[in-house]
Amino acid sequence: MIDRKLLSSDSDYRRRIEAKRVAPELLDEFIKTDEQRSELLVIVEEKRAVKNKFSKEISKASPDEREIKLAQAGELKVELEKLETQLSEIEARFRELILQIPNPIHETVPEGDEDAYEIIKTVGEPYGPPKMDHADYGEHMGWVLSEQGAQISGSRFAYLAGDAVRLEFALVQWTLSLLAQHGFMPIVPPVLVRESTMEEAGFFPTDRNQVYELEQDNLFLVGTSEVPLSGLHRGQNIEARTFPIKYCGFSSCFRREAGTYGKDTRGIFRVHQFDKVEMFVYADPKNSWEIFEQILAIEEEICQALGFSYRVISCASGDLGPAAAKKYDVEVWLPSEGTYRELTSCSNYLDFASRRGNIRIKDENGSEFVHTLNGTAIAIGRGITFLMEKAQQDDGSFAIPEVLQPFMGGEKFLYSKNPERTYEK
């Protein structure tokens, strides 16, 4: 949720909202509604003060005074009720509008459409394609069963099988241990959440069409554990000394992928369901930009340890979600496509979500809204996709990245058929 006062008083604030391709009419209507609301609120509060005074007096009045005052209070009540009805109508509209207004971009965000991104850095070199692309390789190894997935659930669903599953858990274990060193507490959150949770996390109403809904129970499947992690401290006013509060959530993630028809249809690069370890930080507003860079550094650390060639881009204003003030994508070189593709990303929401969830930080001088940040540690489907091209050997075997070997029973290579493995016949 934006700061309503800044919108009308600070022209730069407004400009940075409009950079997200917001209709100016929305902002104008909101400002108008906000003004009406403030004016009416003053009137209503004055009336309430009079009414409250009357009520107090009635309790102390003598019997005949009482009669008169009761009659007067009755009139006042009728008057006030009319005004309060008006006020609640305006407030409903106010709320509807403010929920549609995105967080302004940070001044350093490049403005423009999706391809106006800025390359922050490039690490490692691009290299030529392997024998098999990730989709063929997944089939070759017996790791990805797309056809069966499509049969039982539809397109963009797949079974993950065999050593790929061991690889998934190795990735998770390794990532969790690395994040523990960085002070992140692991969490397995609920993946079904209420509508209010989606709204407070900054996803509703704007991204509603990307989310699976369980109508019968009025619950929604999360697209990232960011959502339940963002709700973990809702309504709390937390001591400043406990910051930053760092969590890493492991969960399955569900995305409708609406509007991506025909895009990335091979393999498990883009699927409706995948597992992910997500970093989430509640930060003191004083240093949230530092923490933003720390989260990026961890994402890079993970990429480097897995041997990826990658680049970091600062996403353009038109590519930012409603809640993010700034977002970095870490894009890894995908040789079969000869291009960099997104593996992880991180965002600083500033106080956008904490305003909705009413999460504050307090010290001797009072309290303010906290900042929330999130970043992908490892998205399994994507991670394995990139690894299948990076670690694929000429003979078709798979060279397990060194950091994962301890979590794979010390093995160094994986094969499509391994006679020592009784499930591979």
Next chain:
RNA sequence: GGAGGGGUGGCAGAGCGGCCGAAUGCGCUAGUCUUGAAAACUAGAGAGUUAAUAGCUCCGGGGGUUCAAAUCCCUCCCCCUCCGCCA
């Protein structure tokens, strides 16, 4: 799924139409005492909004009755106990 009980300040817990933004205890802050701490004693403090120590709002959320609601009614959510079912 069925039956009952309950949600009040950081925590525990009283209040059950007006004197209640709320007793009391613990915890917290400051002071006295002490070399220091503890104990004891004294004083102080709920949150939000606002320029404001004014006003308004907040006793799980929403709605209603009333001049007046923490207190009565409806509804939703959550927690606990018992029965049933279950990984």
